[in-house]
Amino acid sequence: MDNTPMVETSCKRRAVSALLHAEADIVRALTAKYDAGWEEFDRALEVIFSTSARVILSGMGKSGHVATKIAATMSSLGTPAHFVHPAEASHGDMGMLTKDDVLLAFSNSGNTSELLPILGYAMDNKIPVIGVTMGVESQLAKASTVPLIIPKADEGCCLGLAPTSSTTAQIALGDALAVGLAAMRDFTRDSFNRLHPGGSLGASTRRVGEVMLTGDSMPLVSPDTPATLILWVMARKGFGIAGVIDENGDLVGQISADDVKPEQMTLAKSVMRQVEPVVHPDDSMATAISRMRTKAMKACLVIDGRKPVGIVRVQ
Template identity: 45%
Template sequence: MTATDYLASGRQTIRLEIEAVQELLNHLDGAFTRACELMFSCPGRIIVTGMGKSGHIGNKIAATLASTGTPAFFVHPGEASHGDLGMFTGDDVVLALSNSGETSEVVTILPLIKRMGAPLISITANPNSTLARSADVGLHIPVDREACPLGLAPTSSTTAQLVLGDALAIALLEARGFSSEDFAFSHPGGSLGRRLLLKVEDIMHTGSEVPAVATDTRIREALLEMTQKHLGMTAVTDAEGVLLGIFTDGDLRRTLDQGLDLANTPITEVMTEGGTRVQPGILAAEALSLMQERKINALLVVDEQDRPIGALNMHDMLKAGVI
């Protein structure tokens, strides 16, 4: 095959799989709604099962359901016949995948699933198959042709199964009002979890690391405080420690442009009054959005009396994995 032949083959495969998904979209009907309702009201778990390539897709569907608020796990149908059927209960909903609907390992366990009273949802390309006829709700993937030119390797059919599984998971996610924070709780080990779960108080500098000067401080002394604390800014507070303003690297550049006497000019004449501040309990991601919106590189963290108790900058966000 030439390079052109490889490209033509790849494009034809993608084209056929797109057609399969489009057909699935056109055929989505009330059965999809009934399947969602069964899964939403399930008091137990969604148990997904399938053999071969359908099993691989089923495993992914179970993982997607579990990570988006619908408790689910995958059970290999062959193992189910040798003891793992004990994982099933009447409170569960079973989601079974088989392109033909006649996969022997799946068909073998159908009577036992029906006997325990667990509702059954099927995903199959054959609505007249044993699996589809046994199901309480049958979901049909209208795939007449695999992308494989031999018509043998599951390609278009498994793509349609995967898309249908994603559709179920997202419909249930929306029905449950599943939030980004809920999602983060099931993904605490990754960068997404850090981004969504970390709070400002988890990463801010505290105590003596917080740069702060009094109102009678001269600019040059404020610069020394900024240099020592390495955050590119300093808080300006009154005698009670209440935040009055902030002096940043940007303020310094503007001060130098004015040619002011750094040794004798009070910091209050050049500080930014008020300054952007946040509470320690907000999410670090929220603080990052605020910094990006206002085009600033550092933030002060204050208590309920508006006294600085912490500080952080973009480097802290980067170090914590929030960026």
């Protein structure tokens, strides 16, 4: 009996498991190094934070892809950053690096030949260099104002050759720098929203008060509103819920369409329930969406004190 498929599946599982464990191990090693007090990491943050211009990132091959990603992450968190390809730098793009910038270079070995010209240019012009590498005695480490040495580890791929563990460590360290700088700059949700006006990320960081429907758009009824009228209000406003307000305009209950049985001729006060979920105008849309999903709701009322001031829905 041919058991080749079973053997192949077993080999695949071992290879994938070994990779995931290797990548998890190197991130844990980085975490332990930071938790033990990684002075060079803090110095790197200070050097970058004190720059008056940008962080210029560079790297070759897979390290270059990491550098491109970290440049985008830093920029999105309030640290202006730009990727310069090291090979292109030798053909005129060196001019993208100014004396006011900081160079953040990635290289697993630290001896990538394509990086040497841009490192030399930075050193000649007294541009600070932060080098991320596993090579303790490498050219990148020696050229760095602040070398960030990643704990030595084998690559996690089944051949031990393809950049896997090393690039995972580079991404984790680059993200840590980006987040550390954001914290130092007191980068807030409002700041993030200004840089992400489009897409789901931008929408989730907007405040409820910016997007809620107000006034006549709110489905509101009084405690004595009959069932048929409650359903009419919901249908007219396009929501599956209605808020119940008393004579003072305070929100005293909530009704969903499933609560209403028109044939029973019930009143709002006899079927209304506790108002949930509910949000405040200053809450983020991410908070509103999370609360709605927790209660399996597609809309929720917005209150200020006890007054309903709007309604939002999951798009």
